[in-house]
Amino acid sequence: MTVAAAEPSGSWAARRGLIVLAALGLVLAVALFAGARYGLLLAIGLGFGLVLEGLRFGFAGPWRAMILRRDPSGILAQLLAIAVVAVVAFPLLAGSSGELAGAAAPIGWAMAGGAFVFGACMQVVLGCGSGTLVNAGSGNPVALVALPFFAIGSFLGAYGLIWWTDLGALPVLTLTGTSGLAVTLVLLALVAGLLLLLAAPGTRHVPRRLVIAALLLAGLAIGNLVVAGQPWGVVYGLGLWGAKGAVALGADLSGSAFWAAPGNAGRLQASVLTDVTSLTNIGIITGAFLVACWRRGGLSQPLPKLPARAWAATIVAGLLLGYSARLAFGCNVGAFFSGISTGSLHGWVWFAMAFAGAFVGVRLRPILGLEPRT
């Protein structure tokens, strides 16, 4: 029996009451001091964290399950969530006159290479963009170490982004309108069909928990689009935190075409509590933390004893996650989830390249000491 399980039910109920109050208090404080939209975005971010951690919905884990055990259930849930968002987002984007923007980005050499590296690294640390935030919030020490380096990598990747895109990139290609939605849904169905074809016997179903999580995530992602005017993203906020840190240490970012651009320079001066992706990122970490506190024994898991090379690999992988996500114009959230669901073709290229990279990452993990060799 764990210590937490032995706690009297009265004090447990009081603790859960405090957790709910803390969440509401945070949202209210941001709404009061920063503005109602920002409070609402923090609430959406908390929702992401609660769903991802509470219902154990992830991206890296299901990809690993497909690669190692041919279990497609988690990826099918991801495709369901993307499809639901697409059904709502395509008409919204088509009908809005600039108030809403999709996750459109160009396909290019650096973009494809970045996605491959991201896919490999997310298997090394077993955490993608959202996964690293969720895992850090729930006390996973690997994610906690990777997160600051993810932010530094994201800052550095953005710093040199133009140099990388100059290596060669297509114009931004998007699927739009009813025909674009139809193509997107057909492609999602084809991927789902392929996964079901490759699946091991007994794995061709999606657990109810994951279906509920997919629908909740889709609702939150649509809310993110309607409130913020842009899709759910993760990496920009982390890069902004890194850039703010660099400026605080005396760095001059005027030499970076990215950070010196008016929009980004303005956000460097503004509060993180007015930046869309920073708010949802803070919400995800906090939401995951609240779930870990809510669960009986949620924080009693002992920390793993990993060799030094595993921690070194975590730092390098964290840096590469951030850097490569910038070159790839997003992570599993900004490029894969939001890119595909809002019609950007770079989301599909990202998916293919990152999945190929994941095969490498799965094999690297035991070599780097992050799991026992079999």
Add this chain to the structure above:
Amino acid sequence: MTRRFTAPLAIALIGLLILFDSATAELNPYKAPPLLALGSGAVASGGFCGAMPE
């Protein structure tokens, strides 16, 4: 050692980020955009990982 140490540490780091940031950037709720972007008439202008610099 358990996650009772690392999970609060993650929250503390986020708290430090906000605290440090609030010392250099002011908040003004009266300059905040409308609650919803949809229907606001304003062009979307937030930072996003897919966007090239303007």
